[in-house]
Amino acid sequence: MATGRTHRPATRSRGIPEATVARLPLYLRALTALSERSVPTVSSEELAAAAGVNSAKLRKDFSYLGSYGTRGVGYDVEYxxxxxxxxxxxTQDWPVVIVGIGNLGAALANYGGFASRGFRVAALIDADPAMAGKPVAGMPVQHTDDLEKIIDDNGVSIGVIATPAGAAQQVCDRLVAAGVTSILNFAPTVLSVPDGVDVRKVDLSIELQILAFHEQRKAGEESAEAAAVLPPAARAAGEDRKGPDGDVPAVMPA
Amino acid sequence: MATGRTHRPATRSRGIPEATVARLPLYLRALTALSERSVPTVSSEELAAAAGVNSAKLRKDFSYLGSYGTRGVGYDVEYxxxxxxxxxxxTQDWPVVIVGIGNLGAALANYGGFASRGFRVAALIDADPAMAGKPVAGMPVQHTDDLEKIIDDNGVSIGVIATPAGAAQQVCDRLVAAGVTSILNFAPTVLSVPDGVDVRKVDLSIELQILAFHEQRKAGEESAEAAAVLPPAARAAGEDRKGPDGDVPAVMPA
DNA sequence: GAGTGTGAATAGTTTCACAGCG
DNA sequence: CGCTGTGAAACTATTCACACTC
Structure with a gap:
């Protein structure tokens, strides 16, 4: 993902590792919860537990941001x-547009977590003329024709694509041409974008497939005990895995 | 405190690296598209382009599965x-339950990609008695009371949690106790599960925050040119980064 | 004493580059 | 030849373990 090449002077890069960046929101959420309970300080151990990581990783992550803790004490939550x-x-406001107001787009529009931290849904956009003007999440849906104007008027740099797969690339191209430089893609397609534009994808079926992979392994590996516990539906593909390549059951069409 | 072990390091994944597993669904999608167009073979270069990765990575990934290509030719698509x-x-059927039929849960239930490959929505479950019996995506919503029975009757081993954050852990615990060993979590919480249970999470606001991080960097790094192109809303946080620790602007709302 | 911050060790992933097969 | 398959190199990420500070 993240197609964008970020040139860095190589010497003394003040770069935070991508893996760390991806965990910062997790820490932030845990910290916010502590903050709401008026907890003044946390140790790396406690915070790590709340965020679901181990403490060494958390401390290392924080070390990239600076020395924000106090030895012997922990971290000041508010700080x-x-x-x-x-x-x-x-700490700044990020106006976001959602394109594609179907089931998913509407769900996203209604999702509270959006507004919670810095993000604001600036507009909902859909290609269906019948949708235009209809209110979703207290906001009128606007037509795709006005996409460029909406992006421009609202200073949007982050776009969310929740269209069908077939329309995603086209919408993406228009968003990018209009000035959007970060895209969150819910459509099950690979988007291609120019350098400097970031794309992140969220894909239900990919996640399920990854789970299925591991699930299959579980069923296969612990034959005895697992078999007893395992639900009936899991009883099915009972064959040698990883067979030495050679012949394949004639399952393929063609 | 359910300090339970979160996550399993995906330990002995039977040799295939986790990073590779996560890309297999991507390759599969690209291949399926080729298959539908009756393309008989692809080179690593072409397939890689379609999947949005580079060809060396793809070849390396496939090498973990076995030698399924033909030198000088490429890969047989169907095979x-x-x-x-x-x-x-x-190649087997995975019955899935969705718990939490709000906006998002309903959107997921309606999502076609579900059934596409091996997955089948076996039941929709919600805690709201008013929802019980109501049809969503052509299927009656069932009440949480029957969760265990539903899991058992259908041999479900994969559960999708789309409840509010507050209910997620509790639902998770019940799913696990009932025999579910893979969970896809859409609720913005860290779930703790016993060893042997896999959790994957999908979190809109985390993704947005990661995008915002990079977006901010873009705005900061190329001051001159970018500033001209950048939309107005991006004009805001202009201060020194990485200040030597000491005082903090009183920005926090308590 | 308690707990951070971090070098060093380890593990995992990507990229390179080319030998070798069809 | 063209393109796969793969060791080796380069890079990134995680974990260890302990010096150091409060």
């Missing part, structure tokens, strides 16, 4: 919330 | 579709 928010760019 | 499907466990 860390601020520092991470700032690092993530959440 | 690869079959091999990857089998590796992912998609």
């Amino acid at each position: 860390l919330v601020y520092q991470i928010s700032r690092e993530l760019g959440l | 690869l579709v079959y091999q990857i499907s089998r590796e992912l466990g998609l």
